[in-house]
Amino acid sequence: MSRNLAPIVKWGTDKKYKKVEDFLLRPSVEENAMKAAASILADVASRGDKAVVECAKRYDGSSITLSSMQVTPEEIVEANAQVDNDFKKAAKEAHKRITAFSKNGLRDDWKMETPKGGMLGEKFVPFDRVGAYIPGGAAPLASTALMTLTLAKVAGVRELVACSPAGKDGKLNPYIIYALKLAGATEIYKVGGVHAIGAMAYGTKTIGKVRKIVGPGGPYVTAAKRQVYGDVALDMVAGPSEIAVLCDTSAKSAHVAADLLSQAEHGTGSEKSLLVTTSQKQAEAIRAEVLKQAKELSRTEPVLKVLEKGMLLVVVKGLSDGMKLCNLFAPEHMELIVKNAEKWADKVINAGALFIGEWTPESVGDFAAGPSHVLPTGGTAAYFSGLTVEDFRRRVSLIQFTKEDLEDTLPVVEAFGRVETLDGHARSATIRFDK
Numbered sequence: 001m002s003r004n005l006a007p008i009v010k011w012g013t014d015k016k017y018k019k020v021e022d023f024l025l026r027p028s029v030e031e032n033a034m035k036a037a038a039s040i041l042a043d044v045a046s047r048g049d050k051a052v053v054e055c056a057k058r059y060d061g062s063s064i065t066l067s068s069m070q071v072t073p074e075e076i077v078e079a080n081a082q083v084d085n086d087f088k089k090a091a092k093e094a095h096k097r098i099t100a101f102s103k104n105g106l107r108d109d110w111k112m113e114t115p116k117g118g119m120l121g122e123k124f125v126p127f128d129r130v131g132a133y134i135p136g137g138a139a140p141l142a143s144t145a146l147m148t149l150t151l152a153k154v155a156g157v158r159e160l161v162a163c164s165p166a167g168k169d170g171k172l173n174p175y176i177i178y179a180l181k182l183a184g185a186t187e188i189y190k191v192g193g194v195h196a197i198g199a200m201a202y203g204t205k206t207i208g209k210v211r212k213i214v215g216p217g218g219p220y221v222t223a224a225k226r227q228v229y230g231d232v233a234l235d236m237v238a239g240p241s242e243i244a245v246l247c248d249t250s251a252k253s254a255h256v257a258a259d260l261l262s263q264a265e266h267g268t269g270s271e272k273s274l275l276v277t278t279s280q281k282q283a284e285a286i287r288a289e290v291l292k293q294a295k296e297l298s299r300t301e302p303v304l305k306v307l308e309k310g311m312l313l314v315v316v317k318g319l320s321d322g323m324k325l326c327n328l329f330a331p332e333h334m335e336l337i338v339k340n341a342e343k344w345a346d347k348v349i350n351a352g353a354l355f356i357g358e359w360t361p362e363s364v365g366d367f368a369a370g371p372s373h374v375l376p377t378g379g380t381a382a383y384f385s386g387l388t389v390e391d392f393r394r395r396v397s398l399i400q401f402t403k404e405d406l407e408d409t410l411p412v413v414e415a416f417g418r419v420e421t422l423d424g425h426a427r428s429a430t431i432r433f434d435k
Contacts, residue, residue, distance in 0.1 A: 004308065005290075005291065005304070005307040005308055005311070006287050006290050006291065006307050006311045006312075006313055007019070007312060007313065008280070008283045008284065008287060008313045008314075008315065009312065009313070009314055009315070010314070010315050010316075011276075011314045011315070011316055011321070011325055012316065012317060012321055013321060013324060019312070020312070020314060020325070023272075023274070023312045023329075024328055024329055024379070026270075026272060026378055026379065027378060028222075028237045028239070028377070028378030028379060028380050029219070029222055029223050029226050029237065029239070029378070030219045030223065030270070033219040033220045033222070033223035034223045034226070034227070036194070036220060036223070037194045037197075037220055037223040037224040037227055038227060040055060040193075040194040040195055040198065040224070041194060041197070041198045041201075041202075041224060041227055041228065043055070043195075043198075044194075044195050044198030044199055044202060044204070045198060045202045048199075048202075048204035048205060049066055049069075049204045049205055049206050049207075050066075051195065051198075052069070052191055052195045052196075052198075052199050052204060052206075052207070053065060053066055053069070055193065055194070055195035056069075056165070056166070056190070056191055056192070056193075056195065059192075059193045059194075059195070060165040060166060060191070060192050060193060061167075061168050062165065062166035062167060062168060062169075062170050062190065063166075063168065063169065063170040064166050064170045064190050064191070065170075066206065068170055068190070069189055069190055069191060069206055069207075070187065070188065070189055070190075070206065071172055071177060071188035071189070071190060075171070075172070075177065076177055076181055076188075078174070079172075079174035079175075079177035079178055080174075080177075080178060080181075082174040083174050083175055083178045087175060087178075088178070091142070091146065091178065091179055091182055092182065093368070094143070094146055094367060094368050095146050095150055095182050095183065097368060097369065097370040098146055098147065098150045098151070098370055098372070099150055099154060100370060101369075101370030101371055102150065102151045102154040102155075102370075102388075102389040103154055103389075105388050105389045105390060106124075106154070106155070106389055106390070107124055107390060109121065109122065109123040109124060110122055111398065114401065114402070114405045115405070115408060116401075116402050116404035116405040116407075116408050117402045117404060117405065118399075118400050118401040118402045118405040119398065119399075119400040120397075120398060120399055120400075121397075121398040122395055122396065122397055122398060123395075123396050123398060124390070124393045124394070124395055124396070125393060125394050125396055126152075126155045126156035126157045126158075126392055126393045126394075127152075127155075127157050127211040127212055127233075127392055127393070127394065128157070128158055128159060128211065129157070129158070129159035129161065129208070129209075129210050129211050130152050130157050130159070130160060130161065130210050130211060130212045130213070130214065130392060131161040131162070131163065131200035131210035131212070131213045131214070131232075132144075132145070132148040132149050132152070132160070132161070132162045132163075132185075132213075132214050132215045133162075133163055133164075133192075133196060133197065133200075133213065133214070133215035133216070133217055133221060133225075134148070134162055134163065134164035134176055134180070134215060135164070135192070135215075135216060135217055135218070135221075136164040136165045136166075136172070136173055136176055136192060139265075139266055139299075140164075140173040140175060140176050141176075141216075142173070142175040142176050142178070142179040143179070143366060143367050143373065144215060144216065144373070144374070145162065145176055145179035145180040145182075145183050145185070146179050146182065146183050147372040147373045147374055147387070148183070148214050148215050148372065148374060148387065149162065149180065149183035149184050149185055150183045150184065151372060151387065151388065151389045151391070151392055152184070152214075152392040153183065153184035154389050155389050155390070155392035155393050156392075156393070157392050158186075159186050159187070159208075159210075160183070160184050160185050160186050160187070161185070161186070161187045161188075161189070161200060161207070161208075161210055162180050162185045162187070162188045162189070163188075163189045163191045163192065163196035163197075163199070163200060163207075164176050164180075164188075164189075164190070164191075164192055164196075165190070165191065165192025165193060165196075166190035166191075166192075170190065171190070172188065172190045187207075189206075189207055191207070192221075193220060193221060193224075194220050194221065194223070194224040196221075197213060197217075197221060197224035197225055197228060198224065198228070200213050200232070201213060201228035201231045201232045202228075202231065209232075210232060211232060211233060212232055212233035212234065212235070212391075212392070213225060213228070213232050213233075213234055213235070214234070214235040214374060214387055214391065214392075215235070215238065215374060216238035216239065216241075216374055216375075216377075217238070217239065218239065218240060218268040218270075219239060219240065219268060219270055221239075222237060222238065222239035222240075222377075225237075225238075235374060235387050235391055236374075236375075236376045236380065236384040236385070236386075236387070237376055237377060237378055237380045237384065238374050238375060238376060238377055238387075239270070239377045239378055240266065240268045240270035240271045240272070240377060240378075241263040241266050241271045241272075241332060241333075241377065242263060242271060242272035242273070242274075242331050242332045242333065242377055242378075243259065243260065243262065243263040243272070243273050243274070243331060243332065243333040243334070243335065243362055244273075244274040244275075244276065244326050244329050244331035244333070244334045244335070244351075245259055245260060245274070245275050245276070245334075245335040245337060246276045246277075246319070246322045246323065246326050246334070246335070246336055246337070246338065246344075247275070247276070247277050247278075247282070247335075247336075247337040247338060248277070248278050248279070248319060248337075248338045248339060249278065249279050249282055250337070250338065250339050250358075251277075251282070251337040251338070251358065252358070253282060253285040253286045253288075253289050254289050254293075255337070255358065255361070256275065256286050256289075256337065257286050257287075257289030257290040257292075257293050258289075258293060258361070259335055259361055259362055260273040260275055260286070260290060260311065261273070261290060261293055261294060261297065261303060262361070262362055262363055262366075263306075263333065263362065264294075264302070264303045264306035264307065264310065264311065265297060265299040265302055265303050266302065268302075269302060269305040269306065269309075269310070270310065271302075271306045271310050272306075272310045272311075272331075273306060273310060273311040273312075274311075274312055274314065274326075274329055274331065275311075275312070275313040275314065276314045276316060276322040276325050276326055277313070277314070277315060277316070277322070278315070278316060278317070278318060278319060278322065279315070280315050283313045283314075283315050286313060287313055290307070290311070291307075294307060319338060319344065323344065323347050323348070326348070326350075326351075327348070327349050327350045328350075329350075329379070330350035330351065330379045330380070330381040330382040331350075331351055331352070331381060332351075332352040332353070332375045332376060332377045332381060333351070333352060333353055333355065333362045333365065333375065334348060334351035334352075334353070334354050334355065335355040335360070335361070335362060336348065336354065336355065336356050336357070337357065337358050341356045341357045342356060342357075350381050350382040351381055352375030352376045352377070352381040352384075352385075352386045353365050353371060353373075353375055353386055371386065371388075372386055372387040372388065373386075374386060374387035375387070403432075406429060406432065407433065409429075410429055410430065410433070413425070413426055413429045413430075414426045414429075414430065
């Protein structure tokens with residue numbers, strides 16, 4: 001392997017370090033992907049199902065037709081027979097944990113009294129129809145089926161739509177089908193990429209329009225989601241995976257290396273892995289482990305792409321500087337493998353998900369722990385949060401005034417109506433007291 005892979009650099013707050021600055025400045029959405037996505041979305045909006053089928057053949061390489069676009073009950077039975085029992089057991093356990101976490105995350109409707117006997121409050125209403133994008137090209141992410149639609153089911157959504165790309169044989173991965181049914185999917189379509197986002201956002205004769213689209217994807221799916229915002233609601237920018245690990249010398253080099261590589265194998269080539277350590281010697285040991293373990297992984301080619309341009313090992317003077325750097329990076333996943341990790345956890349401000357301590361590798365978040373693995377990427381963890389059960393419900397404010405409440409607030413309404421030159425607003429309140 002080239003000596004340029006996974007470079008080691010120093011960083012501090014005393015000056016600018018170009019290598020690190022360049023690494024931090026990654027776009028949340030790639031410009032070339034935006035242009036390509038715009039063209040495909042326009043085609044789907046214009047020609048509907050015909051465009052979807054053509055795009056599936058061109059970009060997914062699948063042989064689906066209009067009549068075979070939706071997964072049939074027979075295909076669901078067939079998929080169930082193909083999935084091994086060990087996976088079924090694992091999927092059910094993951095589903096149980098995700099369900100439990102989601103139920104705990106549900107907010108209750110609430111009410112409070114107004115000063116004059118009225119009522120204020122909030123109620124939470126589930127969307128009637130949502131769509132989940134499940135990556136299935138470079139890697140069939142069956143776990144994403146559970147990490148999206150399980151939450152929607154718990155939230156009370158009735159129509160749960162899923163899109164995932166079919167293979168060249170026109171079939172959907174049986175493990176994805178099994179996971180989707182376990183999660184509660186009511187409709188499953190063998191469509192991926194930008195055209196799937198367009199179909200769910202605009203609606204076609206076959207795929208009905210949804211209210212909200214959730215789920216991660218590569219650069220083109222991410223670009224498409226960004227462009228359909230407003231036609232539908234979205235979860236967040238959830239693009240190519242990324243991880244940051246902040247560690248001190250208490251961390252085992254082999255473990256850290258494995259964690260850094262865990263996000264490098266997804267296959268888009270745009271993944272990011274950042275190590276921040278207080279020891280040059282440890283950085284060198286971790287780099288050696290990274291290069292060694294990379295050779296042993298089955299997805300060697302995509303991993304090498306990330307090692308070449310998406311992995312950086314940074315040495316800092318102390319953990320305080322390291323924490324500043326990680327917060328600047330605002331990673332999708334952040335691991336904290338240091339002594340007294342719980343104390344340092346309070347200082348993490350910008351991260352999609354935080355993994356605390358040596359026994360919490362990022363992979364448990366991807367597959368088993370309970371919180372959704374659909375998380376903000378590209379630095380957007382500084383202002384977006386990961387997917388939760390509440391993302392599948394709308395909040396409705398409740399206001400019920402008595403005559404006395406309205407009379408009590410009348411001066412406030414009149415004052416704002418006067419200042420904002422909206423006398424009609426004020427009149428709608430004052431007219432109720434005209435004699």
